[in-house]
Amino acid sequence: xxxxxxxxxxxxxxxxxxxxxxxxxxxxxxxxxxxxxxxxxxxxxxxxxx
Numbered sequence: 001x002x003x004x005x006x007x008x009x010x011x012x013x014x015x016x017x018x019x020x021x022x023x024x025x026x027x028x029x030x031x032x033x034x035x036x037x038x039x040x041x042x043x044x045x046x047x048x049x050x
Contacts (some may be wrong), residue, residue: 009043 013036022030 002043003047006043006047013043032034 017032017036
């Protein structure tokens, strides 16, 4: 994949987290934050590794 596309995954994850917060605004936010952080770290590691 293009490194630029991989770099875009993090802002997309942040936007998805913001949407999840607006939609749920409850305990689902904790799961959303955890998933977003894990996805961001994984994307960052993949981008660095590639």
